[in-house]
Amino acid sequence: MSASVGYNFGFMDEYAKKEIRRTVLKAVAIPGYQVPYSSREMPMGRGFGTGGLQLTLSLIGVGDNLKVIDQGSDDSVNAVNLRSFIEMTCPGIDTTTSVDEANLIQSRHRIPEKPLRDDQVIVMQVPYPDPLVIVEPSEDRRKIQHGEGNYSKLLVKLYEDIVQFDEITISHRYPTCINNHYVLDPSPIPRWDVPKMHQSRALILFGAGREKKIYAVPPYSKAEPLVFDDVPFRIEDFRDEHSVRRPCARCGCTSSFLDEFIDSENGEKVYQCSDSDWCDEQLAQQGEC
Amino acid sequence: MKIDAIWQPDKQQQMFRVLLEAMSRPGSIQSLPAALQSSMADKALLATLLDGEVSMCDRHALLTTSDWPLLQARQADAEQADYILCDGAQAPDFEPRLGTLSCPDESATLIIKVRSLYGGDMGLKLEGPGIEASTRVVIDGLHPDWLKTRQDWVCSFPLGVDCLFVDESHVIGLPRTTIVEVC
Amino acid sequence: MGYVAIKGGGKAIEAAESLLDFQRAEQGADALPLDTDSIEHQLRNLTSRVISEGGLYHPKLAALAIKQCMGDSLEAAFTLRAYRSTRPRLLETAIHNSSGMRVTRRISAAFKDIPGGQMLGATTDYYLRLLRMNLLDESPEQFQKVASNWFKDMPKDAVPETFPKVVDALRAEGLLPPVNRDPKSDAFDITRDPLVFPVPRSAALATMARAEQGGLLTIAYSNMRGYGDVHPTVAELRVGYLPVFLPHPITGEPIEIGEVLMTECEVVAMYESSDEGSKPVFTLGYGACFGHNEVKAISMAILDRALQKGAMDGPQNPSEDAEFVLLHIDGIDSMGFCTHYKMPHYVTFQSDMDRLRTTQSKRQSGDQA
Structure with missing residues (x-):
């Protein structure tokens, strides 16, 4: 594409990358704390992953193999768009759809099903970085509450849920406490993916471009969803009316997060792996057997 | 004129990844990228992180005056600086910024130069985020006062300082969350 | 069963891009393209708005952005702002009176x-x-x-x-x-x-x-x-x-x-x-x-x-x-944030349905009890 002519490797100028790199190191050093940074405008809309993109562009170099996921899929429009922009502005890097092959993964809304390794870094795109925003609109006051590790207002909100619905109603973006202090917003991943952050072997970075924050969960860190002793944290339930775990209609897997949709021919509900690379791999393994 | 590799953007990207690994996995010994084998770790690190937006203190005069214009960083006292370059052989004799409860990121990063990150007589057991169970490092040429002083600086999380220990060609990260025990 | 939820993103994006360019030229075979000088001068208020919101004083490129975005002031300011991200800050002016x-x-x-x-x-x-x-x-x-x-x-x-x-x-x-x-x-x-x-x-x-x-x-x-x-x-x-x-x-x-x-x-x-x-x-x-x-x-x-x-x-x-x-x-x-809601939110919506069904069934069993 001719639009690439004259742009620096990684699109941003080197000073912008340096600032992000300094911010990332502080984010890793203070697990779960949202480090403010100046956040450059990217040529795609705020909310389309510009925070994650700025992280990826500041991290990536020749020799890296990048995977970009949106909704678990490498082929969704936004994933394709981000990947081709990175390929265009970072000549010499490799891209892949395989979790195994990738050493750098940028994702929106999912953490891959396959456990990540020590040599991998995953970058999550974040629309709302602060879990306290639902109980406290002022950032000034939120920063003090975070510093003090004071999450009483959030716990009251969870408690009110239980009183009203007999269940915690937070479906995704489940507030999670990192290393016993900061509570973070893990980005809009389903509850299903929250336990994957606990003692993850891979570094997890979070970038919120519009809200201008970067935060991190270092490898081998505690990541505990906020709960009460008598109301356990529950991941999404994929059992049918007979309490049988639904399988993926494509690969048969019974241990993955499923997308639900309506079959256009017979109008019935169909369930399928949300993580397309995982689904393909299950199919391939069955082929080998 | 040939530009030293540490000033080249692609080398700085590689060096940053080394630093990211060091900070993410405290105690792991990270080597300079292959393309920077003939460079000094401390200068490669500074070239990667600094520019005109930040300040630095060269506490023990480890840099030459000609380094400053290239680094672009503003000079500052140790009490004010974003980055402090120190000689690990000398006892710490300053009070770095520890950040505030609201803004713990407004704290100093210390770059501490030691003789070697392999061998020596100071064995340290490390625990905390980034470390599976525990790990051990041995540092040569670190004044023993550093451990006690660092402990004072990092004892009230989230306040604290983050340290990067360097020898000629390796880096070890020690963020504020790492619990250090002499062993 | 070969049905995969999301597919063909790359082709769709390319098609959308060429369709946009077609819209720009849709006026017909004997029409002339807008020249950026005319935009800069005859649509001076729009140009003003774009340099102001884009945060970059460059009337020529602002006019280009207006042309390319077919007059959408938000999109044009956005395009100019993104261009600005690629430029280093070299100098600072003193305070001007x-x-x-x-x-x-x-x-x-x-x-x-x-x-x-x-x-x-x-x-x-x-x-x-x-x-x-x-x-x-x-x-x-x-x-x-x-x-x-x-x-x-x-x-x-x-x-x-x-x-x-x-x-x-x-x-x-x-x-x-x-x-x-x-x-x-x-x-x-x-x-x-x-x-x-x-x-x-x-x-x-x-x-x-x-x-x-x-x-x-x-x-x-x-x-x-x-x-x-x-x-x-x-x-x-x-x-x-x-x-x-x-x-x-x-x-x-x-x-x-x-x-x-x-x-x-x-x-x-x-x-x-x-x-x-x-x-x-x-x-x-x-x-x-x-x-x-x-x-x-x-x-x-x-x-x-x-x-x-x-x-x-x-x-x-x-x-x-x-x-x-x-x-x-x-x-x-x-x-940006407003338009991002058009992107797929399948996963989070799945999660929302899970919560709703769980609370619905709890309410139902509570009513029966």
Whole structure:
């Protein structure tokens, strides 16, 4: 594409990358704390992953193999768009759809099903970085509450849920406490993916471009969803009316997060792996057997 | 004129990844990228992180005056600086910024130069985020006062300082969350 | 079963891009493309808006952005802003005094007779908003004659180029507080430092200077209507070209590198109870932006006043709350986030359904019990 002519490797100028790199190191050093940074405008809309993109562009170099996921899929429009922009502005890097092959993964809304390794870094795109925003609109006051590790207002909100619905109603973006202090917003991943952050072997970075924050969960860190002793944290339930775990209609897997949709021919509900690379791999393994 | 590799953007990207690994996995010994084998770790690190937006203190005069214009960083006292370059052989004799409860990121990063990150007589057991169970490092040429002083600086999380220990060609990260025990 | 939920993204994007380009050229085989010079000059107000909201003074590229985005001011400002991200910041100007502005229009609502006099300039203020049907089929000859006739009738040296500032006169009379400027404090650069509240006034002004005009106007209007009490008087509104100086790379002496079209507004508001002992004075609100955008400059000046009040007494209204105002007026941020809701949210929606079904079944079993 001719639009690439004259742009620096990684699109941003080197000073912008340096600032992000300094911010990332502080984010890793203070697990779960949202480090403010100046956040450059990217040529795609705020909310389309510009925070994650700025992280990826500041991290990536020749020799890296990048995977970009949106909704678990490498082929969704936004994933394709981000990947081709990175390929265009970072000549010499490799891209892949395989979790195994990738050493750098940028994702929106999912953490891959396959456990990540020590040599991998995953970058999550974040629309709302602060879990306290639902109980406290002022950032000034939120920063003090975070510093003090004071999450009483959030716990009251969870408690009110239980009183009203007999269940915690937070479906995704489940507030999670990192290393016993900061509570973070893990980005809009389903509850299903929250336990994957606990003692993850891979570094997890979070970038919120519009809200201008970067935060991190270092490898081998505690990541505990906020709960009460008598109301356990529950991941999404994929059992049918007979309490049988639904399988993926494509690969048969019974241990993955499923997308639900309506079959256009017979109008019935169909369930399928949300993580397309995982689904393909299950199919391939069955082929080998 | 040939530009030293540490000033080249692609080398700085590689060096940053080394630093990211060091900070993410405290105690792991990270080597300079292959393309920077003939460079000094401390200068490669500074070239990667600094520019005109930040300040630095060269506490023990480890840099030459000609380094400053290239680094672009503003000079500052140790009490004010974003980055402090120190000689690990000398006892710490300053009070770095520890950040505030609201803004713990407004704290100093210390770059501490030691003789070697392999061998020596100071064995340290490390625990905390980034470390599976525990790990051990041995540092040569670190004044023993550093451990006690660092402990004072990092004892009230989230306040604290983050340290990067360097020898000629390796880096070890020690963020504020790492619990250090002499062993 | 080969059905996969999301597929073919790459092809769809390419097709959408070519369809957009087709729309741009849809007018027909014998149509001519818009030339960017015409956009820059004939759509000067749109160009002004785009350089202001894009935060980059580059009328030529702003015109290109307008052409490429087919006149969408948000998209065009966004494209210009993204281009700006690729440019390093090399130098900083010193503080510029706007009394050096080559003025094309300046008015005051406070005094009939201001030093230097009122100069109405080009304005739609008293213009009857009647459609000029004769422009529907304006010939090139008629069009070109407008400018040549205007120059022909223009007396040379009719008006001075620069004017004294109205607020300087108010200050001299002791009606406004003296300029409170700490020469050591640098202006906050919002492109380099994130906003961590509370922010200095220079950060608020910079954020408003590249804010989306409609957003800024909406919040300022809420203050004017009653959710606030600034009650401003426009001390001076000026439009013109401000010479920009940069330090010479060798001598360090300031040299003029060009000029930027700007709109500047100062509003004076009623006095506040002041510290004990000092005499009461009027208060000031300041607005300035690239290009000719009067509504924006006035809105900004009112909000500057409202924010200063909020910072001092605590915010009583949305327009006095710095976080509320400054985090919601950026067009690029807000339009991006608004459009992002069109992206797939399958996973989170699946999660939402899980919660709803769980609470529904709990409620049902509770009802039966």
